[in-house]
Amino acid sequence: MLVGLTGGIGSGKTAAANYFAKLGIDVVDADVASRAVVETGKPALAKIREHFGPDILLSDSTLDRAKLRSIVFADSSERGWLQRLLHPLINDHLQAQIAASSSPYCLLVNPLLLESGQDQWCDEIVVVDVPETIQIERTMARDDNSRSQVESIMAVQMTRKARLKKASKVITNDQDFRFLREQVEALHRELLKT
Numbered sequence: 001m002l003v004g005l006t007g008g009i010g011s012g013k014t015a016a017a018n019y020f021a022k023l024g025i026d027v028v029d030a031d032v033a034s035r036a037v038v039e040t041g042k043p044a045l046a047k048i049r050e051h052f053g054p055d056i057l058l059s060d061s062t063l064d065r066a067k068l069r070s071i072v073f074a075d076s077s078e079r080g081w082l083q084r085l086l087h088p089l090i091n092d093h094l095q096a097q098i099a100a101s102s103s104p105y106c107l108l109v110n111p112l113l114l115e116s117g118q119d120q121w122c123d124e125i126v127v128v129d130v131p132e133t134i135q136i137e138r139t140m141a142r143d144d145n146s147r148s149q150v151e152s153i154m155a156v157q158m159t160r161k162a163r164l165k166k167a168s169k170v171i172t173n174d175q176d177f178r179f180l181r182e183q184v185e186a187l188h189r190e191l192l193k194t
Contacts, residue, residue, distance in 0.1 A: 001105040002098060002121055003191060006113035007128035008160060009153050010139035012173035012180060016128050017109045019184040026101040030110035030118075033093040037086060038063050044089055051081065073152045087116065094118070105191055114158050114166050124194075126187065127167035130174050132160060 005020075007013045021027045038045045040061050048063065049056055052071065058064050072079040098106050098121075105123075113119050130138075132154070139150045164170065169190075171183045 001123045001191070001194065003105050003107050003124045003126060004113045004119055004122035005107055005109045005126045005128065006111060006119075006163065007130070007173075008132070008135050008157050008163070009111060009150065010135035010137075010142065011128040011130045012138075013109055013111060013128050015177065015180055016171055016173065016184055017107060019181050020107050020188065023185070023188050024103055025105065025107050025188070026097075026103040027107045027109060028094055028097040028101070030090060030094060030108070030112070030116075033090045033097070034086060036093055037089040044085060047085055048082070052078075070149075073149070073156070079156070091118070111157065114163060119166065124168045124191070125166055126169045126171060127163050128171045128173050129160065129164060129167075130172070134174055 005013060005017060017027050017029065036042075038048065045063060048068070052068070056064055056068055068082070072082050094108065098108065108118065108122060110116060110118055113122075113125070119125055135154065136147060136150050139145060139153075140147060143150075145153075158166075169187060171180070171187065173180050173183075
């Protein structure tokens with residue numbers, strides 16, 4: 001069984017996924033895959049450098065992710081170019097990891113699970129949900145981003161209301177880590193029964 005885990009930026013997807021991993025569940029993460037396909041020496045990194053210029057790389061020849069993020073969230077045509085390059089590569093990477101999973105179910109974590117169409121791969125869709133004010137506060141504190149940067153990222157993600165409509169299960173993450181862990185453990189027990 002494949003369980004998709006998603007939520008807006010700053011919702012706590014990573015913390016929830018880490019709790020599932022501690023319970024022995026294989027976690028396949030789209031953010032990890034997106035980094036793997038642009039590692040030094042990978043063809044995608046060369047194409048990104050060719051398109052955006054040499055300044056898109058750091059001094060160690062790795063991708064300057066912060067610079068790339070600021071470019072693509074300011075220009076939808078550049079974001080579209082990058083998505084057309086990376087999404088097929090990321091999908092291939094994810095599919096290989098899912099196929100190799102040996103836990104009772106596999107967890108696919110992607111902030112854009114619903115937007116990317118990867119929800120079609122999943123048997124269950126779990127949304128980690130928080131009010132938008134908390135998303136903004138957490139992301140500003142975690143990533144040292146301005147409110148406008150966080151809001152521009154949120155603007156390209158599915159709305160909270162639309163995400164919740166597509167969820168088969170919801171984890172509310174507006175309290176502390178203990179509360180989150182308890183919800184993950186309860187959901188885990190439920191998923192083991194299916």
